[in-house]
Amino acid sequence: MSDPILRAEGLSKVYDGGYRTVALEGVSLEIPRGSLTCIMGPSGHGKSTLLHLLGGLDRPTAGKVYLDGEDLTSLGPNRLAEVRSRRLGFVFQFFNLLPVLTALENVQTAMLLAGVPRREQADRSRALLRLVGLEEKMHARPGQLSGGQRQRVAIARALANDPDILLMDEPTGNLDTRSEEDLLAHIRAVHARGKTIVIVTHSESVAAMAERIVRIRDGRVVDGETAARRFTNGRPGR
Numbered sequence: 001m002s003d004p005i006l007r008a009e010g011l012s013k014v015y016d017g018g019y020r021t022v023a024l025e026g027v028s029l030e031i032p033r034g035s036l037t038c039i040m041g042p043s044g045h046g047k048s049t050l051l052h053l054l055g056g057l058d059r060p061t062a063g064k065v066y067l068d069g070e071d072l073t074s075l076g077p078n079r080l081a082e083v084r085s086r087r088l089g090f091v092f093q094f095f096n097l098l099p100v101l102t103a104l105e106n107v108q109t110a111m112l113l114a115g116v117p118r119r120e121q122a123d124r125s126r127a128l129l130r131l132v133g134l135e136e137k138m139h140a141r142p143g144q145l146s147g148g149q150r151q152r153v154a155i156a157r158a159l160a161n162d163p164d165i166l167l168m169d170e171p172t173g174n175l176d177t178r179s180e181e182d183l184l185a186h187i188r189a190v191h192a193r194g195k196t197i198v199i200v201t202h203s204e205s206v207a208a209m210a211e212r213i214v215r216i217r218d219g220r221v222v223d224g225e226t227a228a229r230r231f232t233n234g235r236p237g238r
């Protein structure tokens, strides 16, 4: 692949708490700039772990993650936090909006660390909520929003600092078909603006819009297939 924006090399992650778990083992992959990639695989096989490592949210036991050639795993905590807030947007598997804040305030909080001037924060947050079709709900708190609407707030927040890469963990996991389609339209719109998108998903409809699918099994990549291959042989491999 010619121009990967993200590259993982030999990533392993061992969780060593009460249960020792090898969550990832020797994963190498490249995420092409501007691409839309889906990561799929059974529950508990390491997808969220991989996404967290790609986003610099956690450190691997072994291996490296390069963002535009810069090794994220070697950065100190301050520089890593800075790179994360400027270049990466993250939508977590489970909603992590702050329940006491409104939609608008939830989006705005993400701008604090990146030092967006105060008077710009509200305007930009409003524009992002408009992008995900939620302008009229901007003063609602998460508890007053549906699951799909909350995910849209989470996407708006992930876009707060105009990141190059959007990493999403099961963004449609709790949604009915209609809300899923609606959310996908918004994700497509974000992709059309040139963002690189990586989505962990179990959903075939989400996977259908991917240019590339990375399959994870037992903490390893078992198949990286391109849309072209997928459409020519018809059936997902292995």
Ligand SMILES: Nc1ncnc2c1ncn2[C@@H]1O[C@H](COP(=O)(O)OP(=O)(O)OP(=O)(O)O)[C@@H](O)[C@H]1O
Residues within 6 Å of the ligand: 015, 016, 017, 021, 022, 023, 041, 042, 043, 044, 045, 046, 047, 048, 049, 050, 093
């Ligand atoms: N913080 C943690 N401490 C210990 N073990 C963990 C931790 N996080 C994940 N694991 C273990 O690592 C393995 C991979 O977990 P991970 O969350 O990456 O799976 P997943 O593919 O995202 O699953 P799902 O589809 O259910 O979200 C699992 O066996 C899980 O129990």
Ligand SMILES: [Mg+2]
Residues within 6 Å of the ligand: 047, 048, 049, 093, 169
């Ligand atoms: Mg997961």
